Amino acid sequence: MTIKIGLVGAGFIGLLHARNLSASPLFELTVVAEPNEATANRVAQETGARVVADWTELVDDPLLDAVLLASPAELHADQVVAFADAGKHILCEKPLALNLEDADRAVAAAQEAGVLLQVDFNRRLDPHHAVLRTAVEEGRVGAPTIVNIISRDPGLPGPDYRRGPGKMFMDTTIHDFDMARFLAGSEITEVSALSAATIDELAREADDADTTVVALRFANGALGIIDNSRQARYGYDQRAEVLGTEGMATCGNVQDTVTAVATASGFASPALPTFFPERYAESFRLAVERFAASIVDGAPLPSDGRDGRAAIAVALAAETSRRERRVVSL
Ligand SMILES: NC(=O)c1ccc[n+]([C@@H]2O[C@H](COP(=O)([O-])OP(=O)(O)OC[C@H]3O[C@@H](n4cnc5c(N)ncnc54)[C@H](O)[C@@H]3O)[C@@H](O)[C@H]2O)c1
Numbered sequence: 163m164t165i166k167i168g169l170v171g172a173g174f175i176g177l178l179h180a181r182n183l184s185a186s187p188l189f190e191l192t193v194v195a196e197p198n199e200a201t202a203n204r205v206a207q208e209t210g211a212r213v214v215a216d217w218t219e220l221v222d223d224p225l226l227d228a229v230l231l232a233s234p235a236e237l238h239a240d241q242v243v244a245f246a247d248a249g250k251h252i253l254c255e256k257p258l259a260l261n262l263e264d265a266d267r268a269v270a271a272a273q274e275a276g277v278l279l280q281v282d283f284n285r286r287l288d289p290h291h292a293v294l295r296t297a298v299e300e301g302r303v304g305a306p307t308i309v310n311i312i313s314r315d316p317g318l319p320g321p322d323y324r325r326g327p328g329k330m331f332m333d334t335t336i337h338d339f340d341m342a343r344f345l346a347g348s349e350i351t352e353v354s355a356l357s358a359a360t361i362d363e364l365a366r367e368a369d370d371a372d373t374t375v376v377a378l379r380f381a382n383g384a385l386g387i388i389d390n391s392r393q394a395r396y397g398y399d400q401r402a403e404v405l406g407t408e409g410m411a412t413c414g415n416v417q418d419t420v421t422a423v424a425t426a427s428g429f430a431s432p433a434l435p436t437f438f439p440e441r442y443a444e445s446f447r448l449a450v451e452r453f454a455a456s457i458v459d460g461a462p463l464p465s466d467g468r469d470g471r472a473a474i475a476v477a478l479a480a481e482t483s484r485r486e487r488r489v490v491s492l
Pocket of ligand 1: 170171172173174175176195196197198201216217232233234235237255256257282283284333438
């Protein structure tokens, strides 16, 4: 069975998904909704899909089995509800919504309609992270005591990137909140967040952040630390570690080669991946593949609407914590 899918939004991540969907024998990308003409033309040229400007045209399209939402976050909840009501399976980019009321609306709509709602927390599907999670799941490190995540972007987003209070937590750290839940195998119950805007003047002006450190407590008793920066001069730095009562599982940076060149001035290693499309390329491919497996075979989703909602709750708690300078319970 080939799944007929529509794409909503063909910007940065939408184009990446469009390429993966077009390359996959599991899907037929039939239509793309994208209001920006130049962006729409580009995706049409690359994929051969029909393009329309208005996403509501896809809602009652009888040919579509599923949609992938890669539109701006503020549209996700309404779009999930509309497509769920129309009986389409949905793969929604993170965040599922920007507040809990909208997240609940989206989750309830999918549940009531009996359609699949996958939220794209693609980092879970990274093959290296999957090994880390399996080690914890199999009890090889014992009971988790500390989850440590370092996630640093290579450089500041461009001036077009919309900044605002809580944006770094909701847009960027939200991946790490999900990874923390995933790696600990437990819900986050307490959050204490610090943030700073020392590098990015636009973030400072918008009461946003470019640097954050978040401490977590999990229901299973473990603690966690997330360290985020918008600027690591040496590349896209992605590391994760779980310390447990019997040992430690750690996932370092993934590089093109493990060859290093040594001279009198020291060891030179290859550069880190440029950014997330390179580092997590395989995970994005697997995200659509797992979505297909759920539609066709009823396989479990890698991350669903409840995961989407849980990460939003932590992001909102982190924003309250940094603003009010206190520990926030969930
Ligand atoms: N999983 C990941 O690693 C990852 C990475 C990047 C972005 N994202 C998420 O994907 C979403 C999109 O981010 P982006 O970086 O691609 O943004 P973007 O601005 O590059 O793309 C958004 C696109 O949506 C289009 N759009 C605007 N209004 C629309 C409408 N009413 N209907 C259809 N399309 C509309 C815009 O024209 C634009 O082309 C965000 O929620 C973001 O958080 C996820």
